Amino acid sequence: MDDLTTKKCVPCDTKDLRPMAEDSAKHLMPKVVGWDLVNENGILKLNRSLKVKSFTKGLELFKLVADVAEAEGHHPDLHLVGWNNVQIEICTHAVGGLTENDFILAAKINRLDMHHLLRRKISA
Numbered sequence: 001m002d003d004l005t006t007k008k009c010v011p012c013d014t015k016d017l018r019p020m021a022e023d024s025a026k027h028l029m030p031k032v033v034g035w036d037l038v039n040e041n042g043i044l045k046l047n048r049s050l051k052v053k054s055f056t057k058g059l060e061l062f063k064l065v066a067d068v069a070e071a072e073g074h075h076p077d078l079h080l081v082g083w084n085n086v087q088i089e090i091c092t093h094a095v096g097g098l099t100e101n102d103f104i105l106a107a108k109i110n111r112l113d114m115h116h117l118l119r120r121k122i123s124a
């Protein structure tokens, strides 16, 4: 199984970028432990929910994720709801679905050391 963290996101404005089929997405899910595959009105997305220790630790987590996103040129939707529930949502907006970029970003987010920010230890 090749390691997604050794890959780099490609620009999303590339013409031949197409959203992957649900089967292909399911096949890649074991590479992004902790993420859920969701279908939102026909648009596939990757979702990860995390409970943080405090509101400000949630913002610290956003900063860690933002730095990865900026380095990749690929950006998640970040939600901080009810003071300590972080939800990270990834899809490729340009194609309205999932591309390998989304899995690369998710895998790189998984590599972040965020334990000190989380309320409960993540199982992965």
Ligand SMILES: C[C@H](O)[C@H](O)[C@H]1CNC2=NC(N)=NC(=O)C2=N1
Residues within 6 Å of the ligand: 010, 011, 012, 013, 073, 074, 075, 076, 090, 091, 092, 093, 094, 095
């Ligand atoms: C040119 C550049 O690749 C695009 O504007 C990027 C920026 N970050 C992005 N992030 C995500 N998640 N989807 C996109 O379509 C997207 N587009």
